[in-house]
Amino acid sequence: MTCTEFIAQLDDLLEEKVPPTLKAELEEHLRGCEHCVITMNTTRKTIEIYRSHELYELPETLRVRLQKAILAKCKKC
């Protein structure tokens, strides 16, 4: 298996959606390829970091203002 072929399966591997035979082939590739190990681990970390950090929080005061504005318009519909 080449690195390109490994990368093509990376998402499915990270989401544990690969069938056992293919998974064994991917793991075999990983045993001999440090670059793909790093790519896999850092890609997994990338996803985790974005999932665990709230980048755009809606402040409560703005939230209340938006809710009031939305419902006022809905009542006029």
Place this chain on the structure above:
Amino acid sequence: MPDIQTQGTEEVHPDVLLVNQAREGDVQAFEKLVKQYDRQVFRIAQHITQNREDAEDVVQDAFLKAYEKLDQFQGNSKFYTWLVRIAVNESLMRLRKRRTGKMVSIDEDVETDEGSMPRDLADWGPDPEMQYGQSELAEILRKTIQGLPPGFRTVFVLRDVEGLSTEETAETLGLSVPAVKSRLLRARLQLRERLSRYFRRNKRDGAK
């Protein structure tokens, strides 16, 4: 997530009950839907438009459009994914306006080769985000995702930040499942590559 209720032998998502009540003019029922999803809509809009004022407008316009079009909601998709589709379209429209009429679509810049194969192969430390304070880290993450083309950014946000499935993302964006998968992989790899600038170990011992 709201509990699923049963109605007869079929499971009915609580949103569907609220939508049905709202269709009959119950604004309080719609208010519950607004309170359930306004944070997510704001987040998605802010990610796509990269503009706070536009994101506020998108929240209002998306919910108002959803309310006006409740009769068109088929119920064969989740209310949330239907709402997100409206919010994404509104966001892309705002982004287009900001760019003074330049065409913006989720197909934009997706033909780039960037991210198709990793180049920066430096490893990261075990807790790379610990190198930065919370606000500095948030700024790095915002700046990094802002650099993605809108088509990649949108797919990444829906799949990895908001947790939609591949199929839901495809339905929401009007893309095929293979197109979503392709964009998601490249978005993830591009973000990884860009974050490596901040998170890599000091010595470049990963590249050969």
